[in-house]
Amino acid sequence: MSATRKSVYHYGYRRARDQDAQAVVRHPVVVVGAGPVGLAAAIDLALRGVPVVLLDDADRIGEGSRGICWSKRTLEILDRLGVGEQLVERGVTWKLGKVFCGEELLFSFDLLPEEGHKMPAFINLQQFYLEKALVDRALELENIDLRGKNRVVGLDRLNDGARLTVETPEGRYRLDADWLVAADGARSTLRGLLGLDFAGVTFEDKFLIADVRMAADFPTERRFWFAPSFHSGQSALMHRQPDNVWRIDLQLGPDADPVAEQEPGRVRARLENVLAPHAFELEWVSIYTFNCRRLDRFVHDRVIFIGDAAHQVSPFGARGANSGIQDAENLAWKLAALLKREADDALISSYERERIQAADENIGHSTRSTDFMSPHSGAERRLRDAVLALAPRVEFARRMVNSGRLSVATVYDSPLSTADVERFAGAAKLGAPLPDAPLERRDGTPAHLLESLRGGFEIVYVKNGNAVPTAPRGVALTVIGEDLLDRQGLFAERFDATPGAAYLVRPDQHLCARWRSFDADAVERAHQRALQR
Amino acid sequence: MPKLVTASRFADPDGAYLVLVEARRNLSETEAAELDAKLVFILANHIGDLDVLREAIALAKESR
Numbered sequence: 001m002s003a004t005r006k007s008v009y010h011y012g013y014r015r016a017r018d019q020d021a022q023a024v025v026r027h028p029v030v031v032v033g034a035g036p037v038g039l040a041a042a043i044d045l046a047l048r049g050v051p052v053v054l055l056d057d058a059d060r061i062g063e064g065s066r067g068i069c070w071s072k073r074t075l076e077i078l079d080r081l082g083v084g085e086q087l088v089e090r091g092v093t094w095k096l097g098k099v100f101c102g103e104e105l106l107f108s109f110d111l112l113p114e115e116g117h118k119m120p121a122f123i124n125l126q127q128f129y130l131e132k133a134l135v136d137r138a139l140e141l142e143n144i145d146l147r148g149k150n151r152v153v154g155l156d157r158l159n160d161g162a163r164l165t166v167e168t169p170e171g172r173y174r175l176d177a178d179w180l181v182a183a184d185g186a187r188s189t190l191r192g193l194l195g196l197d198f199a200g201v202t203f204e205d206k207f208l209i210a211d212v213r214m215a216a217d218f219p220t221e222r223r224f225w226f227a228p229s230f231h232s233g234q235s236a237l238m239h240r241q242p243d244n245v246w247r248i249d250l251q252l253g254p255d256a257d258p259v260a261e262q263e264p265g266r267v268r269a270r271l272e273n274v275l276a277p278h279a280f281e282l283e284w285v286s287i288y289t290f291n292c293r294r295l296d297r298f299v300h301d302r303v304i305f306i307g308d309a310a311h312q313v314s315p316f317g318a319r320g321a322n323s324g325i326q327d328a329e330n331l332a333w334k335l336a337a338l339l340k341r342e343a344d345d346a347l348i349s350s351y352e353r354e355r356i357q358a359a360d361e362n363i364g365h366s367t368r369s370t371d372f373m374s375p376h377s378g379a380e381r382r383l384r385d386a387v388l389a390l391a392p393r394v395e396f397a398r399r400m401v402n403s404g405r406l407s408v409a410t411v412y413d414s415p416l417s418t419a420d421v422e423r424f425a426g427a428a429k430l431g432a433p434l435p436d437a438p439l440e441r442r443d444g445t446p447a448h449l450l451e452s453l454r455g456g457f458e459i460v461y462v463k464n465g466n467a468v469p470t471a472p473r474g475v476a477l478t479v480i481g482e483d484l485l486d487r488q489g490l491f492a493e494r495f496d497a498t499p500g501a502a503y504l505v506r507p508d509q510h511l512c513a514r515w516r517s518f519d520a521d522a523v524e525r526a527h528q529r530a531l532q533r
Numbered sequence: 534m535p536k537l538v539t540a541s542r543f544a545d546p547d548g549a550y551l552v553l554v555e556a557r558r559n560l561s562e563t564e565a566a567e568l569d570a571k572l573v574f575i576l577a578n579h580i581g582d583l584d585v586l587r588e589a590i591a592l593a594k595e596s597r
Contacts, residue, residue, distance in 0.1 A: 382566055382567060383573075385567070386570035386574055387574060390571055390574060390575070396574075396578040397574060397578075
């Protein structure tokens with residue numbers, strides 16, 4: 001459907017100085033692909049003081065909705081990058097999901113049942129709005145060099161870097177990178193240039209995806225139907241987006257003809273069944289199948305794969321773009337630390353380890369959801385239908401109904417973490433992003449924990465008497481009870497905090513060590529461990 | 534160490550068999566298969582132990 005896709009924003013092509021240079025110019029980091037993932041990586045690196053060249057084969061942001069669901073963890077990252085608040089304002093906030101069988105409500109779920117988080121469980125927002133916000137942010141940053149209509153056509157590996165051949169409207173040029181970040185999507189050119197195998201499971205079921213514009217007052221929640229009367233025998237998903245746009249996703253089965261199914265009359269008829277009596281305009285439609293697969297390795301010497309270029313899942317669960325942005329965040333601080341010589345190359349292998357763990361988790365969830373939605377045989381369908389038949393009556397069956405398990409951050413089983421010596425209860429987990437908490441600044445204004453973190457390594461220390469510890473070099477210190485006040489007690493609850501407790505936070509807001517009391521040596525050892533030194 | 538109990542546990546094994554047979558009486562093949570599928574989930578959840586479930590599946594697959 002890309003042929004019918006209009007451009008919503010054009011950032012254009014400009015000749016870069018590198019194209020006129022005598023010798024090939026070398027850059028610390030080149031990111032290929034200016035989609036949400038490449039943009040997030042470039043902005044994160046730039047904010048950490050690393051200059052980035054960002055190449056894209058297009059020079060515009062295309063219409064067509066594609067990704068719509070942005071998860072809490074993604075929004076927290078985007079907030080750190082400086083665009084989170086505007087996106088939440090622009091998007092549709094939701095946290096409720098409902099699952100129906102036929103017309104009967106089987107159950108509903110609340111993805112964020114507690115208060116005191118800055119970011120909601122999810123927003124729905126057309127991908128092009130997110131990309132526009134990120135492009136605007138990238139253009140604000142002097143150390144990002146965004147080059148549109150720069151298509152990579154050649155890649156040579158150097159001993160300590162990579163050399164690219166890039167095609168532009170004014171001919172080809174070459175450029176070198178110490179580190180090359182491949183964020184060039186599911187059909188990654190760089191993956192092809194390295195000849196990497198991208199094997200996995202392809203699912204045969206075809207789905208019709210459509211965005212329609214209509215004035216309707218359906219509630220703002222994710223609605224999923226197994227076997228609704230309006231779409232016989234198959235599943236259906238409906239989601240609200242801004243601008244009175246609704247996403248409809250209809251399962252068509254393995255035998256559907258992709259060409260016939262895209263005929264406007266046929267699409268309309270299917271959608272009328274779903275939406276009657278509401279009148280609607282068709283904004284965008286496509287037929288898709290999907291794969292669950294990943295690269296064996298994400299790091300190939302100095303070429304690092306992130307996002308869809310590294311892994312793909314089904315859309316049910318919103319684990320594609322969200323996990324890509326989480327890849328970008330995981331990589332950015334590590335690359336920045338390497339380039340500033342605060343860490344050794346070993347730190348990069350932790351990117352691979354942590355994000356392969358995440359990719360496998362996402363592929364696992366995605367595959368299980370798909371197995372539930374599209375049983376492979378009559379016998380499997382009978383089992384699935386047994387669960388659906390029991391679900392209205394018994395809780396255990398409702399918990400087996402799988403319409404997509406929605407994206408949450410992975411808890412890294414990581415060499416960067418220092419194992420707990422003392423016991424900690426509460427929501428905070430070693431290897432996971434810190435749970436947010438509502439706090440108060442010293443001047444009495446409200447703040448949240450995550451937005452108060454400073455972006456590097458940081459000790460969050462709980463005040464205990466008047467003695468304030470000294471954090472090691474390269475580690476910031478925030479004292480709860482002094483810099484930030486825990487008036488509601490939710491920090492204490494979520495971190496199982498007691499006076500004197502200390503939490504070591506990574507630059508990506510993940511917890512990597514904690515203690516009941518502050519010991520400068522232990523903190524320094526944990527800090528070095530988290531840098532793999 | 535197997536966890537699955539295979540020693541007889543019903544005081545009245547014939548009675549247990551009868552209960553299962555009677556549940557199927559007058560059902561078509563399809564209806565019986567649907568009943569079985571539901572029974573499998575209900576009983577599996579009652580057991581609530583994946584190891585036991587795996588052993589039971591292995592035993593069922595081996596006794597053809």
